[in-house]
Amino acid sequence: MAEETKFERALLNIKQLKKGMKIISYIGFSQKYQSMDLETCTFVRHNFKDARARIIRQEKELDINVEQIAVGDTMKRIYKLPPDLKKLTIVTEKLVPALMHRGFLKFEVKRPISSQAAATKPPLTKKQVKFEKSKTQANKFVQQLKQNVSTHKKASAAVENIMDDARKGKVSYNGVKEYVDNITENASSEAMSAIMSLKESDQTYDHCVDVGVIFQTSYLKIIESKGRKSIFENEAKTLLGAFLHDFGKSKVPKDILDSTVRFERDSQEMQMMQSHPVFAVELLAGMGMSEDIINMAHYHHVKQDTTINSCYPKGVNYDEVIYETRLISIIDVYQALVGKRKYKKSWNPPAAMRYLDALAGVEFDMDVWDDFLQVMGLYPKGSLVELNDSSAAFVMNISEDDPERPQVVIAKNAAGDILTHHTLLDLQEEKDIEIVKDLDVMEVFGKDAMEVFSKINIS
Numbered sequence: 487m488a489e490e491t492k493f494e495r496a497l498l499n500i501k502q503l504k505k506g507m508k509i510i511s512y513i514g515f516s517q518k519y520q521s522m523d524l525e526t527c528t529f530v531r532h533n534f535k536d537a538r539a540r541i542i543r544q545e546k547e548l549d550i551n552v553e554q555i556a557v558g559d560t561m562k563r564i565y566k567l568p569p570d571l572k573k574l575t576i577v578t579e580k581l582v583p584a585l586m587h588r589g590f591l592k593f594e595v596k597r598p599i600s601s602q603a604a605a606t607k608p609p610l611t612k613k614q615v616k617f618e619k620s621k622t623q624a625n626k627f628v629q630q631l632k633q634n635v636s637t638h639k640k641a642s643a644a645v646e647n648i649m650d651d652a653r654k655g656k657v658s659y660n661g662v663k664e665y666v667d668n669i670t671e672n673a674s675s676e677a678m679s680a681i682m683s684l685k686e687s688d689q690t691y692d693h694c695v696d697v698g699v700i701f702q703t704s705y706l707k708i709i710e711s712k713g714r715k716s717i718f719e720n721e722a723k724t725l726l727g728a729f730l731h732d733f734g735k736s737k738v739p740k741d742i743l744d745s746t747v748r749f750e751r752d753s754q755e756m757q758m759m760q761s762h763p764v765f766a767v768e769l770l771a772g773m774g775m776s777e778d779i780i781n782m783a784h785y786h787h788v789k790q791d792t793t794i795n796s797c798y799p800k801g802v803n804y805d806e807v808i809y810e811t812r813l814i815s816i817i818d819v820y821q822a823l824v825g826k827r828k829y830k831k832s833w834n835p836p837a838a839m840r841y842l843d844a845l846a847g848v849e850f851d852m853d854v855w856d857d858f859l860q861v862m863g864l865y866p867k868g869s870l871v872e873l874n875d876s877s878a879a880f881v882m883n884i885s886e887d888d889p890e891r892p893q894v895v896i897a898k899n900a901a902g903d904i905l906t907h908h909t910l911l912d913l914q915e916e917k918d919i920e921i922v923k924d925l926d927v928m929e930v931f932g933k934d935a936m937e938v939f940s941k942i943n944i945s
């Protein structure tokens with residue numbers, strides 16, 4: 487049902503009259519009404535028949551019928567216009583110039599409130615426009631994440647398949663091509679990158695997909711902000727290259743690969759596991775991958791300080807490790823920390839970011855880390871944090887100006903209720919709100935984590 491139009495009264499001058507308004511009284515007149523001549527008198531009597539007039543006659547104010555006005559009277563008001571006088575009460579485009587011509591200058595009108603409100607509503611400030619955009623972005627992020635869960639699962643199964651095939655000697659990336667293209671063209675790798683903090687994933691195949699989508703998202707953002715050129719042929723190749731960073735693991739026996747026990751440092755299993763970057767070189771070359779993609783698979787475990795134990799293969803000059811490989815090496819560790827496994831407690835994304843921050847300059851290239859931190863934020867999207875009112879909030883957008891104060895949405899209030907109506911809070915503006923600690927999504931929401939996140943709808 488259409489909303490009923492409400493009216494309000496207003497005093498307006500001739501220039502403020504708008505179509506759709508209704509004139510109740512004529513209250514301002516040009517000079518010729520100050521001492522009316524015969525022509526003006528006749529005109530008013532004729533056109534405002536049956537209305538009332540307030541006039542000054544011999545310094546006295548009189549309230550009379552329009553028919554009673556006389557030459558020499560000064561017109562103060564014409565009102566109580568009869569309903570059939572529509573041509574002088576309903577404002578049309580034609581009426582305004584006619585009234586102006588006749589010397590009617592001021593009016594009491596009834597005007598629709600809604601149109602008035604719209605007409606006088608001040609335009610949004612730049613800040614408000616930006617905030618509205620943030621809300622739309624956050625809602626879109628939630629929707630995309632929800633839609634991409636099954637794509638993530640299928641992509642992960644496809645990675646497993648091509649690695650199983652490679653184990654049997656059939657080396658090809660055809661099985662993942664469909665997903666690489668699909669994610670690049672239709673899905674959002676950014677939304678997919680938040681999936682891993684909301685549900686369990688495995689250490690090999692989901693890992694490849696997670697590293698892939700985080701790499702594609704962050705790399706494209708970094709090169710855009712720096713005005714640099716991508717080394718990849720296209721966006722799909724960026725994702726494919728990252729998907730394949732652990733492809734060498736297809737030469738590692740499955741029982742070693744899937745083992746959840748930590749192998750001894752110099753054990754055969756550990757040596758086998760640590761050979762995956764070297765195994766990848768030949769496999770990827772055989773698939774026609776570029777030198778750059780091979781560099782990523784070959785050197786993603788090389789640390790800036792090459793003497794570190796966890797650095798392999800040994801004896802690599804860090805100068806040979808390209809920017810893209812340095813970036814994926816950071817993402818590789820980030821995923822390993824944050825990815826939720828059945829057998830270990832995972833790290834909360836902000837805690838992982840702080841940990842990596844401490845390693846930057848030793849294990850990782852400081853400049854590459856700074857680039858990554860800039861696009862991920864200290865509180866990556868999808869992180870759950872506790873606010874100083876004891877509520878639990880999801881990070882929806884990072885802040886470029888202050889990485890400590892992102893935009894968040896309260897998902898669970900201090901009383902423990904899961905909220906169904908959501909408001910976006912910009913911590914840069916809400917100075918009283920503080921993030922007091924990181925929360926583990928699984929501990930707070932258990933298996934419902936994904937559902938709670940998926941239901942976020944900011945109004």
Ligand SMILES: [Fe+2]
Pocket residue numbers: 731732762786787818
């Ligand atoms: Fe690896």
Ligand SMILES: [Fe+2]
Pocket residue numbers: 693697731732818
């Ligand atoms: Fe990896």
